Amino acid sequence: MHESPATDALSLYERVLGASYSQLPTAVQRFHRLAGHTVLTGWVQTQAPSSLPARLLAFCLGTPRRAGSGPLSFELDASAEAECWTRHFPTRTMTSRMRLVAGKIQEKLGAARLTFGLSVDDGRLRMELEGLRFMGLPCPRWLMPQVVAEETGKDDQLHFRVAAGVPLLGTVAAYDGHLDLGPVQASS
Structure with a gap:
């Protein structure tokens, strides 16, 4: 596992959160300090989009379009400047890229910048x-998606929950699960 030093190269999330970063559970802090190329495994449950227009939007974003559960493989390429997250769901692979813009996390996901x-x-x-x-x-503003995106942790597991819905379309993406943080398989 590659973990960046606490003072030399702070992660994107440490830089945004500042002192409140230390209030996060140890597993969440550990996950967001990973650097370089890391592969994690876990379990995920996905929900299908709730309408045909929501499925089309999910296609444009690259998010899962079928309900299911199963093993999750997660690849992280992280540096102090940017992170690439590749989630290998049981039925789909989804990649997003994050960077710091004006003190916020900007995520590029398919045709969207969030x-x-x-x-x-x-x-x-x-x-x-x-x-x-x-x-x-x-x-x-009236069409802005309602998003729930949260992480918590216990022991050596990062737990996540993501749900996004658009007014008039319903649920576009929803998944929850966990990643096992130890032992972490790192590669160069």
């Missing part, structure tokens, strides 16, 4: 959607 603020609430890392551009166009 901007998130981070907070720590009752031992949970919460990602709060603050902006969205789809195919380069800003999303109007």
Whole structure:
């Protein structure tokens, strides 16, 4: 496992959260300090989009389009400047790229660029959607997705829950599960 030093090269998440980073469970801190190329495994449960238009949007974003559960393989390529997350769900592979923009996490996911603020609430890392551009166009407030994205941890497991719904379309993406943090398989 490659973990960046606490003071030399802070992770994107450490830089956004500042002092409140230390309020996160150890497993969440450990996950967000991983650097280089790391492969983690775990378990995931996915939900299908709730309508045909939601399935089409899920296709554009690269999110899972079928309900199911099974093993999850997660590849992380992380540096102090950017992170690439590749999630190998049982029925789909989803890749997103994160970077720091104006003190926020910006995630590129398919045709979308999402901007998130981070907070720590009752031992949970919460990602709060603050902006969205789809195919380069800003999303109007009335159409802004409602997103739940949170992480918590216990022992050597990172637990996550993500759900995104769009007004009039319903659920576009929803999945939850965990990643096992130890032993971590690292490669160069």
